Amino acid sequence: MAAKPLLEFNDKGIYCTQGQFFIDPWQPVKDAVITHAHADHAKWGHQNYLAHSLSFEILKYRLGADINLQTLDYGNTISKNGVQISFHPAGHIIGSAQVRVEYKGEVWVVSGDYKLEDDGVCTPFEPIKCHSFISECTFGMPVYQWKPQQFVFDEINKWWRQNVEEGKTTVLVGYSLGKAQRILQHLDLPIGNIYTHGVIKNTHEALRRNGVKLNPTIRVTPETNRDEMRKGLVLCPPSSVGTPWMRKFFPYSFGYCSGWMALRGAKRRRAADRGFVLSDHADWDGLIQAIEATNCETVYLTHGYTASFSRYLCDIGYDAHEAHTLYGGDEANEQDEDPVELVDEEGKVIEPEELVTTPQREKTQLTDQEKSIALKKAKKAGGAV
């Protein structure tokens, strides 16, 4: 066995020394393998990207058409310096993959984000046998136990019907990549039209270019007929909550779809009319079941309740470790979205990155590139909203 572990955590991401590539790095690197297209896993500025083929268009849309992106289907393998890399369904969102890495018979799997329930939209999770498993644990507390999605969708459709009866617009909030498609494919279409925020519309267009079939939607524009909308349902991302854009739909009832809605406190903080417990992450039982199914000896835990979950896994006989990463999870707590500006002893602003436990970021060479990408993105967003 090599002196170094096959995969390790360093200041840029999850690194494979033998294969000289990173998985979901949070700082610019030469070769990046991407589990899925959410912003905390697919960052800007890498020289080469490898992702699942269904992430192709969405990555180009989010990171710029000029990125150097190679794709791979589930079950296919490529080799890098003797290291076999393959993708396997993670069931998190369309195009999400677990990354299996094998070298001289030793197997590691990086889960990315995953859920066990077949959501009917993306390819369902498949457990992969391995020696070491790097697992997310966003909802790694026993208080998080999901109900079958059909139950939640029945609730959503019932609420929508009631709003139509009461003459209120139905506004449903969920992340634009993943949650929005999952909701869209399970809405009771005969009730009314589905309207979308521009960001979701663009996401859907990217997915459709990739051959994904989605139910028809109408983009909300200033010309959209408000009376018609009261019979329909508007899908929008969390960033639109409380904005003038959303207030235009008055009178409306607004629902929030997220795993965090399982707790009363979180639900009340969002001040949503309705909180629907719907997550694209595994719940407590799901996490344990997934880990068991890998037959692994060692578990590394990223994002979420890593401390308590690793302690619990150790209690039940695993060699479990907390790993420090910068993943926030697509459903990260709201506090992660608005980092504080702090001043240091000289009164200078401390960058949020420096506050985090990992070493400082080397950003000198890439600032300009980042800037230009940011500009492009801003333009795109401006055009979309």
Add this chain to the structure above:
Amino acid sequence: MKAFAQLFSSLDETNKTNEKVRVLKEYFSSVSDADKIHTLALFTGRKPKRQINSTFVKVWAIEMAKIPQWLFEESYSVVGDLGETIALLLPKNLSSQDKSLTTWIAEINALSKLNEEEKKSWLTNSWAQMDQQERFVFNKILTGSFRVGVSQSLIIKALSEISGLSSQVLTHRIMGNWDPDSFSYTQLMQEEDGSEDTSRPYPFYLAYAIQETSDQSKSAEEMEQILGNPNDWQAEWKWDGIRAQAIIRNGEVYIWTRGEELSTEKFPELHPFLLSLPDGTVLDGEAICFADNCPLPFNVLQTRIGRKNLTKKILADSPMAFIAYDCLEYQGEDIRSFPLKERRAILENMHEKSTHKDIFRLSPVVNFDSWQDLYQLRLRSREENAEGFMLKKLDSAYLVGRKKGDWWKWKVDPLSVDAVMIYAQKGHGRRADLYTDYTFAVWDQGKLVPFAKAYSGLTDKEINQVDYFVKRNTLEKFGPVRTVKPALVFEIGFEGINKSNRHKSGVALRFPRILKWRKDKKIEEADTLEMLQNLII
């Protein structure tokens, strides 16, 4: 219970007042009278006595959930509510139940006769028949921590719309010393007041602040604009004691505090003067410590409020008096509709005749000719041991609840210091799993000394930012408390400051809260303990 649990979640599901009233009306129109009055009791803070120690509840829940105790504790700190934590952790119920709220409460009350083993089997069986929402509401009732996010006025509004009785009448009727076994829904709703409760107080009339925060300070001119002619107004000092209603009826004395707590026995010094008043008198005033003709700071009173036994020493150290400012009932007649100047005349007359003037005091009327006069006088509030002024319109009736217009409080601006946050703890309820409770420190000889805790004053956005900081800058963890890197400076406001032996810093603050996050300040610029000590009068 199903209907009650459903009511609770429906109320949770909406922020809109009208919707809440609609949900309440629907509920009240569909359940039995017994369930109605039990619901009303729960919603007005009349909880059944706690029959099972919450440690047992916890231990039995842990057993049933089959998880280690530490994981239960961690879960609790994430959820921030014991009843909800248990509801979420217990295995899914395989059977269901259909008992009414009244039956469940009767069963809870009957627990006092059971031994520990019997209690345990009753509780685990009960849990096994309930779904998550039922368990949550049931746990809240069982552990005596039932609170609902609906103001009393909304419940009154719903009941008033159902019954046709006015909300003032209903507010009055649900006050006082009743429980669902002694007071029926029919009694509550009948045309004539059916209560025989001689202890029953009137709803307090509460004033709004004329300036919400210190940075919205009002000038004399602005006061003139808002309130008009100063001759129409009566000004009194705003005393820093406990607002109380003192009652004598049928030769019995009752003292109610503003939180609707019957506290007669806590203030034995006030009984003789009350007994000497004409029967059928109700006074509104301030229970406050007094010595040498001078009101004492609130912390003197604080030392005795929590005590069960009032020892001779406590009575000697914290002598009570009652500063009366209004008369609500005279010779058995409700005179709340009389104008203030008439009620005041009755009060003054009663005081004149009293032989207990050292205890029964009148809140003096402060003379002023212009708002400018009063503005100047207000700056002297702290020397008078007052919190500012109460302004009452001379022709005002004594209204029910918090109403704008006729009564105002004009508080003195808070004192403030800049302090460094050094510890943080997670909050509860809406703030569960967020670091929202902070301890602040000031400098003393190069060290940061903690001197105050504060929970309020930041916006939700700021709380999220501080939480983000705390989670990434923890130095040490002590149970639920985290020591954080001293880096954030806040302006802490407080109403008063006194010496204290109980605090490490040697000072105790009255009502500390965060006024402002001073992102512009470095920790070296925070204030010193010496500066705090200099603020003590």
